[in-house]
Amino acid sequence: MKGRIVIDFYLDRGSGVSTYLQLVHQVKQALRLGTLRPGDQLPTAKEVVERLAINPNTVLKAYRELEREGLVIGRPGMGTFVERSIGGAGLADHARLRRSLMSWIGQAREAGLDQDDLHALFGAAVTDSFREESA
Structure with missing residues (x-):
């Protein structure tokens, strides 16, 4: 039984995050969002290597x-398959929040912020919010 392949890896070579960790984080994010589900197949190491021009050992490490x-x-001769989801708040079901966030991102981009600015601003806001909550 072959699962569906539903993740398309990308790299941010300027992020300072190692390549294998970027792949790990992308799989975890897809699991949290419900994009990847148990039974889904990850791309083969060869496919990832061809697409991203990285060392096969990097993919295997991830x-x-x-x-x-x-x-x-990993199923020898078949591929690598999602075994379980990551529990959480059911991010895939929060369409309204996603729409609000997309609207906010649009406003931020119109104000001239780039992706790095958005990551920094959002990360700081999340940190502040949880810090205030625990105080």
Whole structure:
């Protein structure tokens, strides 16, 4: 049984985050958002290497980390498949919040903020919010 392949990896070479961790984070984000579900197949190492021009060992390291965490399972001769989802607040069901966030991002871009600015601003706001909540 072959699962559907539903993730398209990308790299931010200027982020300072190692390539294998970017792949791990993208899989985890897709699991949280419901884009990836149990049974789905991850792209083969060869496909990722061809698309991103990275070392095959980097892809294998990311997949091994995900397997170690129990999120995926490698099936020899078949591929790597999602084993379980990441529990959480059901992010996939929060369409209204996503629309609000997309609107906010649009306003920020119109104000001249770039992606790095948005990450910094959003990250600081999230940190401040949780800090205030725990105070």
